[in-house]
Amino acid sequence: MKAPAPALAAPQAQAVPDEDLHTVPVRHWGRWATAAVVLVLGAGTLWSLAKNPNLDWATVGEYLFHETVFSGLVTTLWLTAAAMVIGLVGGTAVAVMRLSSNPVLSLLAGLFIWFFRSTPILVQIIFWGFLGALYQELAIGIPFTDVTFFAAPTSELITPTIAALLALGLNEVAYAAEIIRGGIQSIDPGQAEAAHSLGMRPGLTLRRVVLPQAMRVIVPPMGNETVTMLKTTALVSVIAGHDLMSNIQDVYAQNYKVIPLLVVAALWYLLLVSLLSIPQGWLERRYGRGTSSASASPLRRLLAVRPRTRKGAGA
Amino acid sequence: MVVAKGVTKRFGKLEVLKGIDLTVGRGEVCCLLGPSGSGKSTFLRCVNHLERLDGGSLTVDGERVGYRRRGDALHELPEREIALQRRDIGMVFQRFNLFPHMTALENVMEAPVRVRRESRATARERAGKLLDRVGLGDRAGHYPAQLSGGQQQRVAIARALAMEPKLMLFDEPTSALDPELVGDVLDVMRSLAADGMTMVVVTHEIGFAREVADTAVFMDEGVVVEAGDPREVLDRPVQERTRAFLSKVL
Ligand SMILES: Nc1ncnc2c1ncn2[C@@H]1O[C@H](COP(=O)(O)OP(=O)(O)OP(=O)(O)O)[C@@H](O)[C@H]1O
Ligand SMILES: [Mg+2]
Numbered sequence: 332m333k334a335p336a337p338a339l340a341a342p343q344a345q346a347v348p349d350e351d352l353h354t355v356p357v358r359h360w361g362r363w364a365t366a367a368v369v370l371v372l373g374a375g376t377l378w379s380l381a382k383n384p385n386l387d388w389a390t391v392g393e394y395l396f397h398e399t400v401f402s403g404l405v406t407t408l409w410l411t412a413a414a415m416v417i418g419l420v421g422g423t424a425v426a427v428m429r430l431s432s433n434p435v436l437s438l439l440a441g442l443f444i445w446f447f448r449s450t451p452i453l454v455q456i457i458f459w460g461f462l463g464a465l466y467q468e469l470a471i472g473i474p475f476t477d478v479t480f481f482a483a484p485t486s487e488l489i490t491p492t493i494a495a496l497l498a499l500g501l502n503e504v505a506y507a508a509e510i511i512r513g514g515i516q517s518i519d520p521g522q523a524e525a526a527h528s529l530g531m532r533p534g535l536t537l538r539r540v541v542l543p544q545a546m547r548v549i550v551p552p553m554g555n556e557t558v559t560m561l562k563t564t565a566l567v568s569v570i571a572g573h574d575l576m577s578n579i580q581d582v583y584a585q586n587y588k589v590i591p592l593l594v595v596a597a598l599w600y601l602l603l604v605s606l607l608s609i610p611q612g613w614l615e616r617r618y619g620r621g622t623s624s625a626s627a628s629p630l631r632r633l634l635a636v637r638p639r640t641r642k643g644a645g646a
Numbered sequence: 647m648v649v650a651k652g653v654t655k656r657f658g659k660l661e662v663l664k665g666i667d668l669t670v671g672r673g674e675v676c677c678l679l680g681p682s683g684s685g686k687s688t689f690l691r692c693v694n695h696l697e698r699l700d701g702g703s704l705t706v707d708g709e710r711v712g713y714r715r716r717g718d719a720l721h722e723l724p725e726r727e728i729a730l731q732r733r734d735i736g737m738v739f740q741r742f743n744l745f746p747h748m749t750a751l752e753n754v755m756e757a758p759v760r761v762r763r764e765s766r767a768t769a770r771e772r773a774g775k776l777l778d779r780v781g782l783g784d785r786a787g788h789y790p791a792q793l794s795g796g797q798q799q800r801v802a803i804a805r806a807l808a809m810e811p812k813l814m815l816f817d818e819p820t821s822a823l824d825p826e827l828v829g830d831v832l833d834v835m836r837s838l839a840a841d842g843m844t845m846v847v848v849t850h851e852i853g854f855a856r857e858v859a860d861t862a863v864f865m866d867e868g869v870v871v872e873a874g875d876p877r878e879v880l881d882r883p884v885q886e887r888t889r890a891f892l893s894k895v896l
Contacts (some may be wrong), residue, residue: 521739525745525802527732528694528732528736529759530730530733530807530809532729543747544745620789621746621748621749621791
């Protein structure tokens, strides 16, 4: 694939002195070819989808902003947010316990992480949903005595929503704990020593010195976790959690318009996940303070590394 | 100010300090010298209890650091009380260990605000003065990554001084620096010494030790080989090991 340039360039090569020559980056003809193929294939797929009567865009439009879908959306959103808050707060606690010099705490945290990461989330959701089958009544008291402070039937206490929150939250605690532990361990121990030598106590050192730096390592995988969580909430449909997916299933169980309603669900999940990248970018920049790459936005950084083409004097 | 008696320290089977005796008077500057691995850093870290002692006793300003004596045993203090003791002991590290997510000014303000509960305004004013003192008044808003090694080390000194310590520990403060940056840091330390700060300095800067130190201590393999007036220890060493070391460094 020789460019037809030489015929044009040859006379210039003699006319222009060496120091005024300009460079031409490699031409990527292959990229153009693949782009064309992809465009044609993509357009074909979209066309066939658009024309397919089974997709039924009218129904998609009808349900996209339907009340049922909206209420499911709200549940999905707050379930995600609440589970992530539980995950972050609990995960930090479990991570600190895991790193503690107290062997009991460390072992306990290890067991917790092991258990919740080693059982399928679907099993955990169903388990919490059917907790009533294991304990008819939940009570708080002193073990092995008759002292009870509080008791209530399980079915009243653990509603499907609470069950969903427990399952998703506790599972997230385990994953978040490992991410946060990794973040804490990535920080030079000299940082904590410097803080200690200033008279800062371990808790203050963690809060002011170690965690803010660890956040740089923690935020990207936690963003990932949030995306996963948003989609995992769809699983609570197995215990009638009234999330977006549950409600969509309720609708198509009645009108049998499965495909259009799945498109509605997919569109909403796509939008929500896309929106999530905005706060993530913001957090990454905030916790990147003091590092050389923090000032510019990721896009500007990408553009900045492109080598500039040297322009000839006449150009 | 610092009194060490028979300080021993082991890492596993390795005995790093084998009974260190050392006294540093108030307002004195003590320079610790010795070959790599002789235990200088370890001893310094014992002084503010970044390392636990295995034996012996160590007091700063008459107060036992990190332990309380009960009967014939020394019981380690809870972190809370050790943190209180460490407020009075400043430390400067070989690799600076500035907090990279805070500006120079925030680094210096952090401990006064969070540990001593000073108001932000007071702390900011004092931090500005301290940065002026180490010659970095115009760099207050810079992050550590935007400062040279010598500037970072001077910020680190200002950060330690912000707690108004009675004692300053320096662990090879200039050995991570390019030669042309060493002078600025040594100047700051010299002025500190002139102001009467008690200092224990691990250093390979023989010239600085000779000029500033009240006592020079030569350590090797976890013991003090020779200690005394720096002009005696550095220029007319009695011990063969001291002579061998100095001939390599000079
Ligand atoms: N945390 C640790 N765990 C195990 N061994 C250690 C630890 N810290 C230091 N040591 C060992 O203790 C010995 C003394 O170390 P130390 O850092 O006190 O030496 P130093 O005199 O400061 O040397 P240098 O001039 O190289 O800094 C070395 O043999 C080192 O390997
Ligand atoms: Mg050392």
